[in-house]
Amino acid sequence: MKKYWKLMVLLIVSALIIPACSNTADNTSNGRKVKLIKNEDQVYVGFLIDTLKDARWYRDKKLFEKQVKDLGGEVKTLAANGLDDVQIDQAKLLIEEGVDILVVVPHNAEIAAKIVTMAHKSGVKVISYDRLIANANVDYYISFDNEKVGELQAKEILKHQPEGNFAYVGGAESDHNAILFRQGAMNVLKPLIDKGKVKLVYDQYTNEWDPETAKKNMQALLKKRGNKIDAVIAANDGTAGGVIEALDTAGLARKVPVSGQDAELPAIHRILKGTQTMTVYKPISKIATEAAKLAVHVAEGKKVTTDTTINNGKINVPTILLEPIAVTKRNIKDTVIQDKFYTKQEVYQ
């Protein structure tokens, strides 16, 4: 039954997304690798996204697809609704369709290693997008400096609350980024924890990055500690939203500083309202555009060099890391508005 349900999700999600690719033709491969685009000379890129639940991934998808097309390539995006089996099946599907390269936002860092093994067997290279695939021969990795994201969050919160009872509300443990965000925050908090200035009274990951779970966890924490929470470092805007709802019910919104990440529009509005302290803006246009260029170039067999490498437990993966930017009330104009991430009207509506 579970398998049937997952298959249905795969089919529905594929059906929703496939029409975006106008050039695709019917698959008559019978398992053979046949390139399913009309122009055989065109590079065919497969983009596998974990989920479209958080708003940012729509932007990644749109900008990535546009850049591949601008470079003369064809692209198909599939999202797995946070299901590992579905993501693996989707990879299989795209490999059978003859993609030249796979770009993957893994749901689970470890499980997605299977995708790399499968792709390599068919001569398809794999780029890990935003999140690192662990313990696999990943060809390239492109992301933001994720440890710095956590550092920016903790530093900004400390400006508002330099001591007291802190809660760390992490992301999904299955996402390698969540580990790095936490690591970054702890780099900043550790000296203060050691001095006894900051007491870490909560330090948990949040299953699937789910805002509702973050809210429930915060409600339980507030109850347990009789509302004695002084600051919250939430790993992204989704979890921050859940935390702030819980704080609001307890009459603590605006009193307890809360961080976030992704510069989601509701988070920008909360920052203006004063219920969220900061978010981290990661220029999605940069990662999407650079990843698309990388994918097309690698698929065309061009040599690509990167500045750095990151070890994923198996190899040193050639890596491109982009800079995240802290956003507070003070610099909304100079960041997300200046970059046209949002219009003035959207921000100040």
Ligand code: BGC
């Ligand atoms: C991304 C974040 C995002 C989170 C949940 C992370 O891997 O880096 O930008 O908020 O996943 O989707």
